[in-house]
Amino acid sequence: xxxxxxxxxxxxxxxxxxxxxxxxxxxxxxxxxxxxxxxxxxxxxxxxxxxxxxxxxxxxxxxxxxxxxxxxxxxxxxxxxxxxxxxxxxxxxxxxxxxxxxxxxxxxxxxxxxxxxxxxxxxxxxxxxxxxxxxxxxxxxxxxxxxxxxxxxxxxxxxxxxxxxxxxxxxxxxxxxxxxxxxxxxxxxxxxxxxxxxxxxxxxxxxxxxxxxxxxxxxxxxxxxxxxxxxxxxxxxxxxxxxxxxxxxxxxxxxxxxxxxxxxxxxxxxxxxxxxxxxxxxxxxxxxxxxxxxxxxxxxxxxxxxxxxxxxxxxxxxxxxxxxxxxxxxxxxxxxxx
Amino acid sequence: xxxxxxxxxxxxxxxxxxxxxxxxxxxxxxxxxxxxxxxxxxxxxxxxxxxxxxxxxxxxxxxxxxxxxxxxxxxxxxxxxxxxxxxxxxxxxxxxxxxxxxxxxxxxxxxxxxxxxxxxxxxxxxxxxxxxxxxxxxxxxxxxxxxxxxxxxxxxx
Numbered sequence: 001x002x003x004x005x006x007x008x009x010x011x012x013x014x015x016x017x018x019x020x021x022x023x024x025x026x027x028x029x030x031x032x033x034x035x036x037x038x039x040x041x042x043x044x045x046x047x048x049x050x051x052x053x054x055x056x057x058x059x060x061x062x063x064x065x066x067x068x069x070x071x072x073x074x075x076x077x078x079x080x081x082x083x084x085x086x087x088x089x090x091x092x093x094x095x096x097x098x099x100x101x102x103x104x105x106x107x108x109x110x111x112x113x114x115x116x117x118x119x120x121x122x123x124x125x126x127x128x129x130x131x132x133x134x135x136x137x138x139x140x141x142x143x144x145x146x147x148x149x150x151x152x153x154x155x156x157x158x159x160x161x162x163x164x165x166x167x168x169x170x171x172x173x174x175x176x177x178x179x180x181x182x183x184x185x186x187x188x189x190x191x192x193x194x195x196x197x198x199x200x201x202x203x204x205x206x207x208x209x210x211x212x213x214x215x216x217x218x219x220x221x222x223x224x225x226x227x228x229x230x231x232x233x234x235x236x237x238x239x240x241x242x243x244x245x246x247x248x249x250x251x252x253x254x255x256x257x258x259x260x261x262x263x264x265x266x267x268x269x270x271x272x273x274x275x276x277x278x279x280x281x282x283x284x285x286x287x288x289x290x291x292x293x294x295x296x297x298x299x300x301x302x303x304x305x306x307x308x309x310x311x312x313x314x315x316x317x318x319x320x321x322x323x324x325x326x327x328x329x330x331x332x333x334x335x336x337x338x
Numbered sequence: 339x340x341x342x343x344x345x346x347x348x349x350x351x352x353x354x355x356x357x358x359x360x361x362x363x364x365x366x367x368x369x370x371x372x373x374x375x376x377x378x379x380x381x382x383x384x385x386x387x388x389x390x391x392x393x394x395x396x397x398x399x400x401x402x403x404x405x406x407x408x409x410x411x412x413x414x415x416x417x418x419x420x421x422x423x424x425x426x427x428x429x430x431x432x433x434x435x436x437x438x439x440x441x442x443x444x445x446x447x448x449x450x451x452x453x454x455x456x457x458x459x460x461x462x463x464x465x466x467x468x469x470x471x472x473x474x475x476x477x478x479x480x481x482x483x484x485x486x487x488x489x490x491x492x493x494x495x
Contacts, residue, residue: 079430080407080432084407107430108429108431108432137429214429227430229425229431230431232434
């Protein structure tokens with residue numbers, strides 16, 4: 001990985017601890033609990049970059065409550081304000097009928113549906129480490145889009161285009177081989193020479209990533225949801241990117257009355273886009289690993305990165321009495337009683 | 339009363355009026371509280387005896403943008419100076435609000451539940467969050483006076 005200076009004026013890069021939760025078995029709820037603990041109770045007051053995918057329902061650290069549910073494939077997560085008025089954002093009847101779990105998180109924003117394919121990224125910035133980022137929502141989002149995600153998606157696009165070209169070449173080689181064999185067979189029978197195939201490769205047009213009215217988009221479609229919590233001396237910015245999702249799960253969300261202008265009247269199917277449809281590299285696991293690799297590369301360029309193991313990060317939670325005590329006590333992530 | 343005495347009294351009165359300290363409301367903000375003190379994290383406390391009315395400053399609401407939600411605590415809750423006791427939401431961000439003084443919540447501004455925009459319109463007036471019975475009035479001593487707070491805001495911007 002190339003290491004570029006944080007700025008042309010040789011300013012030190014922010015020191016950031018990198019935590020990779022891929023394959024950790026941590027659930028989405030546990031991830032939220034860990035994030036809040038690291039923001040508000042890290043005795044070392046570190047800045048963090050955290051990536052991973054998470055099981056929507058089954059916990060590794062918290063006890064698993066018994067739910068009579070027919071849909072365990074997803075979890076509904078609501079912002080601090082939205083969680084107070086779930087009927088304004090959810091089809092409550094459908095949610096209850098299917099026994100889908102809903103939780104309130106500590107950050108702002110509306111309601112989202114996550115599953116095990118959702119790609120999570122979180123940045124925790126201490127103001128002292130990030131003097132160039134005003135601790136306000138718009139500044140934080142502009143920073144993340146410009147300094148991190150533009151690079152991530154530019155690399156994802158390059159990977160996908162390269163993958164498409166390679167796939168086309170292989171396909172054409174197979175076609176050429178087949179045609180050559182057939183032509184050879186035909187020539188043997190007819191005495192003629194085979195002609196070359198001059199068909200050109202098709203390049204896929206991929207819309208670019210952008211920050212639009214506080215949303216991350218690919219073209220005109222939203223590709224993930226982000227939210228912030230701002231505390232004294234620090235901020236947390238987390239995003240859930242939609243790699244793939246079940247349309248049926250999105251039907252738990254109603255059309256919000258407050259929505260960005262660019263959305264218009266579009267329902268979730270027309271408004272959202274799956275990253276998989278644009279950036280798939282063959283198999284999903286490789287593609288998701290590629291995404292997180294590019295996030296880490298972007299982080300490596302922007303920060304002085306130190307990798308931290310989960311067990312070391314969990315010491316912060318252990319000092320709060322453990323995950324269960326933290327979740328049941330001061331942690332603001334709570335299961336909603338609909 | 340003789341005319342000379344009347345004249346003297348009028349002169350004394352005129353001098354008294356000229357010497358009286360003038361109170362001017364600062365130009366920033368819609369409604370300034372007469373005895374408000376401020377924290378460095380942009381909360382205010384207006385004190386009336388042992389009761390402090392607490393909220394976020396007009397400067398804070400201007401930084402936050404449109405406020406869409408105020409998470410109100412409960413009457414009877416204890417708050418501790420310097421610790422977060424509630425949060426406000428704006429533009430996808432929840433921002434913690436810190437207690438300028440310690441005490442017990444006596445009253446919560448329930449109108450903010452349906453009209454959080456009141457905080458934007460009149461942060462230091464109708465947009466108050468809670469009224470608290472202070473447990474230690476000396477905690478007011480290290481809060482900022484209006485002039486100090488204004489200077490801090492100008493320095494930040």
